[in-house]
Amino acid sequence: MDKIKNTARPMFPFTAIIGQEEMKLALILNVIDPKIGGVMIMGDRGTGKSTTIRAIADLLPEIEIVSDDLFNSHISDYDLMSDLTKQRIDKGISLSTELIKVPMIDLPLGATEDRLCGTIDIEKALSEGIKSFEPGLLAKANRGILYVDEVNLLDDHLVDILLDASASGWNIVEREGISIRHPARFVLVGSGNPEEGELRPQLLDRFGLHAEIRTVKDPYLRVKIVEQRSNFDRDPYTCIQNFQEQQDQLKHDIIVAQNQLSSVKIDYDLRVKISEICGALNIDGLRGDIVTNRAAKAFASYNGKDEVTINDVKQVIKLCLRHRLRKDPLDTIDSGSKVKQVVDDILGD
Structure with missing residues (x-):
């Protein structure tokens, strides 16, 4: 506490x-x-x-940054470093770090x-x-x-x-x-x-x-939400402590998923199916295909799997595609029913 x-x-x-x-x-x-x-x-x-x-x-979780760096530079990843930090590392200057x-x-x-x-x-x-x-x-x-x-x-x-x-x-x-x-x-x-x-x-x-x-x-759910918020406002530290175990578990799951993400595979046939769905929905460009592949891999990694399944794709594809269906600025965003219908037709119920 x-x-x-x-x-x-x-x-x-x-x-x-x-x-x-x-x-x-x-x-x-x-x-x-x-x-x-x-x-x-x-x-x-x-x-x-x-x-x-x-x-x-x-x-x-906290991240490690180079001390006194204006850009939260990573100590070893060149893509996350400022030019000044790169120059100092190339010159062999020892840099201190801190966690934030x-x-x-x-x-x-x-x-x-x-x-x-x-x-x-x-x-x-x-x-x-x-x-x-x-x-x-x-x-x-x-x-x-x-x-x-x-x-x-x-x-x-x-x-x-x-x-x-x-x-x-x-x-x-x-x-x-x-x-x-x-x-x-x-x-x-x-x-x-x-x-x-x-x-x-x-x-x-x-x-x-x-x-x-x-x-x-x-x-009943509304009452539960109001009670939850009231409890937090009344005694935030007790509320935080009550959920500390779940918080720690989720933090652990996210770290594991981040570390395993690069090893997650997605079958070629499934990638073809994703692109078939994007084509059937008449989505412009390839962003929809790319994002769906990435999101499905992240979801599989989050669930401890090393290969993406059809169910993983179904869980994320609505998030990835529903806002890409609009052709006219006056159209409203489809709630996902159109995406679901095409997904069910191509991937099966």
């Missing part, structure tokens, strides 16, 4: 969240394999979107491009010949989670920058002929209420997964 009380402000435990299984699964899969490409969570107000997203960040919690960065709706990407001090660069860079939110989010609440209200230009950085893993800032780049590997999580407007289909397609959440209708 004392150990729990010494942490930062108490966070509602991820394993204590009742319902919303689709959203929780989408977040877990992205944590296991960040290359899935993030998740867009759309649903009614007051359904626990923000609570769940912050809870998954709090659940994750996985960064959880919020992008406010009123943020500017400079706040997101960072800024170069042109005056210092011209007068002293020094590349002076003030990191933005993309730098702080490296190796963590970048959360955008009400992403459907964010300027399309900023959404484009976010998605480009998320896909490439790098952020490049160019001003007056001076260019600086740094790693920006993060899980992009967007949430919003469809009543306040949808993202353009071109932008929506670039989110790996799309989770829909609805207000719980069952009165």
Whole structure:
């Protein structure tokens, strides 16, 4: 209990969240394999979107970073290192490291491009010949989670920058002929209420997964959720302690799944079936095929398997494809019935 009380402000435990299984699964899969490409969570107000997203960040194991590094650089993985850290390692300079919690960065709706990407001090660069860079939110989010609440209200230009950085893993800032780049590997999580407007289909397609959440209708379940929240608000530390065992088990399962992911195989015939489904749904491009393959592997790894089965594909394919069906910006996102029908036809009931 004392150990729990010494942490930062108490966070509602991820394993204590009742319902919303689709959203929780989408977040877990992205944590296991960040290359899935993030998740867009759309649903009614007051359904626990923000609570769940912050809870998954709090659940994750600490990461090792190079001390005094502005970009949370990894000590040995070149893809997760800033250029300065690479230079120091190449010169044989010994670097100290420290453990930090996985960064959880919020992008406010009123943020500017400079706040997101960072800024170069042109005056210092011209007068002293020094590349002076003030990191933005993309730098702080490296190796963590970048959360955008009400992403459907964010300027399309900023959404484009976010998605480009998320896909490439790098952020490049160019001003007056001076260019600086740094790693920006993060899980992009967007949430919003469809009543306040949808993202353009071109932008929506670039989110790996799309989770829909609805207000719980069952009165008994609603009472249980309210009681759970009331107990946490009254005595958060006892609530956290009650779920500590489940939290530790889930954390262990995620670490094991991350480590085993590279060894998970997906049969050629099953990959053909996935592409057949994408073709039958008339999905543009190949993102749907790629994301479904990745998500199915992550799901299989999460369940302790080394080969993807038809059932693994069925569990994740709706998350991967439902938001890619839209051709007209005025269309609403299909709840998944069209995807399910085609999947059942091709993979069997």
